[in-house]
Amino acid sequence: MISSNLPALQIVIPLLSAPICVILRDRRIVWAFAQLITLFAFGCAVALTVQVLQTGPISYEIGNWQAPWGIEYRIDLLNAFMLIIVSAIGAITMPYARVSVAKEIPQERIYLFYTMYLLSMTGLLGIAITGDAFNLFVFLEISALSSYVLISLGEDRRALTAAYRYLVMGTLGATFYIIGVGLMYMMTGTLNMADLVGRLPGVAHTTTILAALAFITCGVSLKLALFPLHLWLPNAYAFAPSVVTVFLAATATKVSVYVLLRVFFTIFGGVDLFIDSHLADILMALALVGMFTMSAVAIYQKNLKRMLAFSSVAQIGYMVLGISFVSVLGLTGTIIHLFNHALMKGALFMALGCIVFRTGSVDIKDMAGMGRRMPVTMAAFVVAGLSMIGVPLTVGFVSKWYLVLAALEQDAWWIALLVLLSSLLAVVYIWRVIEVAYFRPVPEGAPPIKEAPLSMLLPMWLLTGGAVFFGVHSTLTVDIARAAATFLLGDRQ
Amino acid sequence: MEFPGHFNYWIVIVMMMAGFYVVISQGNLVKKVVGLNIFQVSVFVFYISMGKVDGGTAPIIHPDWTTYTNPVPSVLILTAIVVGVATTALALALVVRIRRAFGTIEDDEIEAQEEAQS
Numbered sequence: 001m002i003s004s005n006l007p008a009l010q011i012v013i014p015l016l017s018a019p020i021c022v023i024l025r026d027r028r029i030v031w032a033f034a035q036l037i038t039l040f041a042f043g044c045a046v047a048l049t050v051q052v053l054q055t056g057p058i059s060y061e062i063g064n065w066q067a068p069w070g071i072e073y074r075i076d077l078l079n080a081f082m083l084i085i086v087s088a089i090g091a092i093t094m095p096y097a098r099v100s101v102a103k104e105i106p107q108e109r110i111y112l113f114y115t116m117y118l119l120s121m122t123g124l125l126g127i128a129i130t131g132d133a134f135n136l137f138v139f140l141e142i143s144a145l146s147s148y149v150l151i152s153l154g155e156d157r158r159a160l161t162a163a164y165r166y167l168v169m170g171t172l173g174a175t176f177y178i179i180g181v182g183l184m185y186m187m188t189g190t191l192n193m194a195d196l197v198g199r200l201p202g203v204a205h206t207t208t209i210l211a212a213l214a215f216i217t218c219g220v221s222l223k224l225a226l227f228p229l230h231l232w233l234p235n236a237y238a239f240a241p242s243v244v245t246v247f248l249a250a251t252a253t254k255v256s257v258y259v260l261l262r263v264f265f266t267i268f269g270g271v272d273l274f275i276d277s278h279l280a281d282i283l284m285a286l287a288l289v290g291m292f293t294m295s296a297v298a299i300y301q302k303n304l305k306r307m308l309a310f311s312s313v314a315q316i317g318y319m320v321l322g323i324s325f326v327s328v329l330g331l332t333g334t335i336i337h338l339f340n341h342a343l344m345k346g347a348l349f350m351a352l353g354c355i356v357f358r359t360g361s362v363d364i365k366d367m368a369g370m371g372r373r374m375p376v377t378m379a380a381f382v383v384a385g386l387s388m389i390g391v392p393l394t395v396g397f398v399s400k401w402y403l404v405l406a407a408l409e410q411d412a413w414w415i416a417l418l419v420l421l422s423s424l425l426a427v428v429y430i431w432r433v434i435e436v437a438y439f440r441p442v443p444e445g446a447p448p449i450k451e452a453p454l455s456m457l458l459p460m461w462l463l464t465g466g467a468v469f470f471g472v473h474s475t476l477t478v479d480i481a482r483a484a485a486t487f488l489l490g491d492r493q
Numbered sequence: 494m495e496f497p498g499h500f501n502y503w504i505v506i507v508m509m510m511a512g513f514y515v516v517i518s519q520g521n522l523v524k525k526v527v528g529l530n531i532f533q534v535s536v537f538v539f540y541i542s543m544g545k546v547d548g549g550t551a552p553i554i555h556p557d558w559t560t561y562t563n564p565v566p567s568v569l570i571l572t573a574i575v576v577g578v579a580t581t582a583l584a585l586a587l588v589v590r591i592r593r594a595f596g597t598i599e600d601d602e603i604e605a606q607e608e609a610q611s
Binding site (some may be wrong): 134137138141145148149152157158160161163164167168171172174175178179182185186191303 | 513516522525532533536539540543565569572576579580583584587588590591594595603607610
C-alpha cells in the first residue's frame, strides 16, 4: 500500500509539512520536524530508485485520473537520480542549518525559513517527478516563489534587491515556459509528456512547434542561469543566508538542467528538431563562452560567495556543453556533473557559511591566515576546491573526463582543449583563496576565533568526503548516469 | 480572413511585447511589476483563446448542444492566475521592504547605493 503510493508521498509529505511548520512555531521543534521530513523524503527517493532499478520506469496516476487526462508522475532512472540529489542535499543541509540559521536569521522569522525551505524542496522534487508539462510549471513556480523568499531573508539589504531581480527574471522564464507548453498543446491537444512524444512527430515541421521549442529553451535557460541569462544569480547567491545558498546552489539550477534534458530528449525525443534547428550548436557556443568569461569574472571577485556564484554559472556551462554533444558520453557527463557539482559546490558554500558563522565576513581580505584559524573548515574548502578544478581522485575529474571523452568521440579536440583550459581558470580562483588563507599571516590584533561547531562541520565533511569517495569509486554514479543517458537517447544513438 | 481570424493572437502578441518592454525599460520597481502582470495576462488570453471552439458553448452537457469549448486551457489558466497573484503579492512585498531599506524604489538610485556599499 505505502510502497505503491511512494511517488505521491514523495511530494505530498513535504508539501503538507510546510504549513505545519507555521503552526509549530518554536524554532527548535520546527527544525527537528523539518529534519525528519527531509530524511523521509530522502528515504522515499532511495526506495523509488530501488523500485526503478528493479522494475523499470514507474507510472503513477494522481487521484486515479487516468493519464493522459490526469496528471501522471513518471519516474525513470534520470528523475530518480534527481530526486536523490535534491532530497539528499535537503537532508544533509538540515543539521547544518540549525546553528547557521539561528545566527543569520532573526529569531521571529526562523520558522518561516523552514516553511519556505520545505516548500522549495517540494517544488524541486515535484519538477523532477512529474510527467505532465503544465504540472511542471506549477512546481517550477512553487520552488521559485519560495526561493525568492529564502533569498530575501539575507541580512544584507542587497538580498532584497537580489530577490526582486530574481523574481522578475524567474517569472519571465516560467512564463516563457508556459507559452511554449501552450503552443505544444495547441498542436497536439495533450500536456502529458509521454503522450507528447508520440504526437509531436506528426506536427514537428510546423513553425508553431519550432516556436514552442524556442520559448521553452529560452525560459528554462533563464531559470538555470545559462550565460548570458545568468544576471540574477550572482547577487542572489552572494547575499542569501548561507544555508539558502548551499541548498539553492546545489539543487535549484541542477533541476532546471534536468528540465532541459527532459524537454530535448524525452518530449522532443521522437523528432530531430533539436539538431535540425541548430539549437545544439547555439547551446554549445553559449556554454563555451560562459565557461570562460564566468570563470574569468570569478577571479576578480572580492566577495567569495559571489566568486563561487560566478563559478556556478561557469559550471552550468559544462553541463550544457554535455547536452550539446547529443551523445551518450556527453549526456553521461552532464548527468554525472549534476550530482558531482551538487556535492562540491555544496561543500564549498558550507565552508564559507562556517567562516561567516565565526567571522561574519566572506571578503577575501578577511581570509588572511584562515588556514590556521579555522583549519578543519579550510581543509574542506581546499579538497572541494581541488574537485572544482578537476584534480584526479575527486568527482570534478570524473565529470570533466566524460566531457573530454565526448568531445574527442566527435573529433572536436579543440573543445576538449577548451574544457582543460577553462579548468586552469578554476585553478586561479581557488588558488587565490588558498594563497591568502595559508600563506598570509593572521592579521595582528585579530580576535581569536574557534572552529565552527560540529553540527556544521559534519555535513560539510560529509559532502567533501562524498566528493572524494565518488571520485575514487566513480563506477557507482557513472553506471546510473550512463544508464539514464542511454535511456534518454533511446534509439537515437 | 487570416488577420481578423487571428485577432486574439495579435492582441496577445501586442500585450506580451508591451508588458515585456515595460519590465525592461521602466526603472520604477512597481511599474516593472505592472509590466510583468501585463506580460502574464497576455499568456492567459492566449490560453483561453486557444480553447475556444467555433460555435461551441460552455462545457456543460445539455441535449441542445453538441459542440463545447475546450475547458482544459481555462482550468490551466485558473492555476496560472493563482500563481500570478502570488508572484505579484510577493513582488510588491519585496518592493515595500526595498523602499524601507533604500528609501527609494527607482532602480538606478538603488544601484548607485549598492555600488557605494560594495
